[in-house]
Amino acid sequence: MSDVRVELPGGLAVLARLPRDVVVAVAGPVTLGAVLDALEADHPVLRGTIRHGVTGKRRPFIRFFACQRDFSHAAMNAALPEPIASGDEALLIVGAIAGG
Amino acid sequence: MSRVRVLVGTRKGAFVLTADGARRDWAVSGPHFAGWEIYHLKGSPADPGRIYASQSSGWFGQIIQRSDDGGTTWQPVGKDFVYDGIAGTHQWYDGTPHPWEFNRVWHLEPSLADPDTVFAGVEDAALFKSSDGGMTWRELSGLRQHTTGSTWQPGAGGMCLHSILLDPVDLARIYTAISAAGAFRSDDGGESWLPINRGLRSAHIPDPEAAVGHCVHHIALHPSKPERLFMQKHWDVMRSDDAGATWHEISGDLPTDFGFVVDIHAHEPETVFVVPIKSDQEHFPLDGRLAVYRSRSGGGDWERLGKGLPQQDCYVNVLRDAMAVDTLDQCGIYFGTTGGQVFVSPDGGNTWEAIVQNLPAVLSVEVQTLT
Numbered sequence: 001m002s003d004v005r006v007e008l009p010g011g012l013a014v015l016a017r018l019p020r021d022v023v024v025a026v027a028g029p030v031t032l033g034a035v036l037d038a039l040e041a042d043h044p045v046l047r048g049t050i051r052h053g054v055t056g057k058r059r060p061f062i063r064f065f066a067c068q069r070d071f072s073h074a075a076m077n078a079a080l081p082e083p084i085a086s087g088d089e090a091l092l093i094v095g096a097i098a099g100g
Numbered sequence: 101m102s103r104v105r106v107l108v109g110t111r112k113g114a115f116v117l118t119a120d121g122a123r124r125d126w127a128v129s130g131p132h133f134a135g136w137e138i139y140h141l142k143g144s145p146a147d148p149g150r151i152y153a154s155q156s157s158g159w160f161g162q163i164i165q166r167s168d169d170g171g172t173t174w175q176p177v178g179k180d181f182v183y184d185g186i187a188g189t190h191q192w193y194d195g196t197p198h199p200w201e202f203n204r205v206w207h208l209e210p211s212l213a214d215p216d217t218v219f220a221g222v223e224d225a226a227l228f229k230s231s232d233g234g235m236t237w238r239e240l241s242g243l244r245q246h247t248t249g250s251t252w253q254p255g256a257g258g259m260c261l262h263s264i265l266l267d268p269v270d271l272a273r274i275y276t277a278i279s280a281a282g283a284f285r286s287d288d289g290g291e292s293w294l295p296i297n298r299g300l301r302s303a304h305i306p307d308p309e310a311a312v313g314h315c316v317h318h319i320a321l322h323p324s325k326p327e328r329l330f331m332q333k334h335w336d337v338m339r340s341d342d343a344g345a346t347w348h349e350i351s352g353d354l355p356t357d358f359g360f361v362v363d364i365h366a367h368e369p370e371t372v373f374v375v376p377i378k379s380d381q382e383h384f385p386l387d388g389r390l391a392v393y394r395s396r397s398g399g400g401d402w403e404r405l406g407k408g409l410p411q412q413d414c415y416v417n418v419l420r421d422a423m424a425v426d427t428l429d430q431c432g433i434y435f436g437t438t439g440g441q442v443f444v445s446p447d448g449g450n451t452w453e454a455i456v457q458n459l460p461a462v463l464s465v466e467v468q469t470l471t
Contacts, residue, residue, distance in 0.1 A: 011135055011160055015176070045176045049160040053180055061159040095159040 002026045004035050004080075005090035009062075012050070012093070016043045021090060030085035032064060033076030050093060065092040104426050105170065105468040106434055107151065108442055109138035112460035114153060116171045119455075123432055123446040126455045132174065133165065140207050140421055140464040143170075147215035148468050152234055154205035154220070162204055164220075166234050177234035181205070181222055184241035190224065191253040200224045200244070207421060207464075209264035212271075219290075221261035225252060225278040227290060240290035243276065248295060248312045255279035255315050255334075262420055263316070268323045275329065275344065280315035283331065285344050296344030300333060317360045318420040322369035330372050330399070332362040332420070337374055339399050350399025355386055361423035365448060366431040370398040373425075373433060373449060375418040383438075384415035392433070394449045408452035409443060416441065421464035428469055436462025 004026050013020045024038040040047040047053060050062055056076070058064070064071040067081040067089055083089040106117040113131030132138075136155045144150040149170045155163040162181065165174040181202045189197035203223040211217035216233040226244045228237040243249075243261075252259060260279055267273035274290050277283045282297040295312050305313045315334035322328065331338040331347065335358050338347045351357035356376045365371035372395050378386050385391060391406035416439035426432040433445040440459035445452045 009159070011157060014134070015160070015163065045163075048179055049163075053161075054182060059159065059161060 002030050002085050003087050004030060004038070004084060005087055006035060006039055007090045007092045009093060009095040011095065012046060015049070016045050018043065023087070026085075030080050031077050032071055032074055032080060032091075035080065035084075035091055036076070061096040063092075063094040063096050065094060102428055103470045104428070104432065105143070105148075105470060106424075106442065106444075106455070107141040107143065107153075107171070107464075107466045107468070108436055108459065108462060109140050109153070109421075109464035110436075110440070110460035110462050111137055114138040114141055114155075115456070115459060117442065117455050121428055123426075123428075123444055128456060129171070131460075132171070136163075137204075138463065139204060140466075141171075142208050142210055142466045143468045144210040144215040144218075145212050146210075148470055150210070150215040150233075152208040152210060152218050154208055156204040162202070164205065164208075164234050178230065178236050181220070181226075181228055181237050182239070183226060183244070184239040185245075188245075189250060190259065191251055193254065197250070200226070202226075203258060206260045206262045207264055209266060212266055212268055219264050219266075219274075221264050221276060223258045223260040224254075225259045225261040225281065227261055227264070227274075227276055229290065240286075242286070242291050243284060243293045246284070246293050246295070248281070251312065252278065252281040253313070263319045265319060265321050265329075267321070267326045269326050273326075273343070275319060275321070277316040277319045277331075279317065280313060280334075282312045282314040283316050283319055283329075283344055296340070297347070298345065299340075299347030300338065301336070301349075302334065304334070318362050320362050320364050320372075322364045325369040328369065328398075330362045330364060332359050332374055334358065334380060337362065337399060350395070352395070352400035352402060354393055354402050359418075360420040361418050361435065363423045363425055363433070365433075366425045366427040367429075368396070368431075371396050371448075372399060373423065374402075375423070375435065377417060383417040388412055388414050390414045390416065390437075392435070392445075392449055392452075405445070405449045405452070407450065408445075414439075419463055421466075422462050424465045424467040426467045426469045432467070434465050434467055436465045438462065 102121040108115040113134045115130035139154045141153040151167040153165040187200040192198035207221040209219040220228040263277035265275040327343045329340040390409040393402040416437035423435040436442045438461040
């Protein structure tokens, strides 16, 4: 079990009544999908707000950054860098700059 | 002592405005859901403490919030709006088939009798119903799967189902309106539907009198005369006296018959209100002077009501769900603007004053009369 840090966009932190930084427990390989699954399981109100509730695809204006790398277009089974798995760095879930 | 609670949805949050029956001194609560678009909030007629709110965001999608204490606290409820069966296609702006895609909830209409039952009008146009307080939603797909559904096209604001009217006498009768498909009626609780657009004329479609394709902006009915409907179409103010079977124009002497809102006095079913907007290109009042127009005879002849409203340099719009009336003995009329103003007339439209003037752009206004 890995304790993974996730940084939420402000709007979702308010929605879920959470701090911006949360920790989720991930069983097995620390992939992008596993972290999001754990986050949504812990906080069901977030289901559908990051990934489409039916298709599971990333919402268009959401981005995933980890260790200065862009994982927005990575597959859900993509392994995240070791500093994410160890909890030294956070997976950043970012609301893309949009809307002027 | 009676009180009123005004529910205001804006581009960046919800606001709750409260006052006693005099409607002169107001308390403002909010923003609730700051930063999110609140297309609509509406209270249950059966339980005024129960309020439903549509919260959405281009980033994070759709949330439905529910309050059980009159808007003091909220809890997110169900947000899975899944089209029934194979969603199919409608027409896109260029005439090509386009898959039906859920974008947002435009309007929430709580049941007249049951606080746990609520209807949702969504974009792309469809009607959903919840019977468990918003926890789960089921599409009433007879509307979208009507034989004309594949020909519906979006208006400039998207293909939205924006109006839901529940008949207080014939409880199985529901009306909806869609931009830009038209108005529809169900006589069996929403399972099957008929287009009710005979008499509408729209110059911007190939057949001006087509069965569907009309850009209906809003419809309204009065509870004491539910077979009479009023409509603000893209252009033209219309009335039906036969539950939508036929329509006739009542624009009469309005200075312009373009607009978005239409509403009816709480105690005078012949008294109707609109806010004329200059044109479909210029979404603001004529000459920068904001005015409500009132007809006391069911349309045709209109009087200008501008006392207390900005009479110079006012270039705001009043969107389709942004007018409401209370049911106090002296009926109050309310509307909100894209300039963030919410105005009240405590005397049926004769005089107006601003409750607030600097909110985000107002998307919707509803009023609860509390005793």
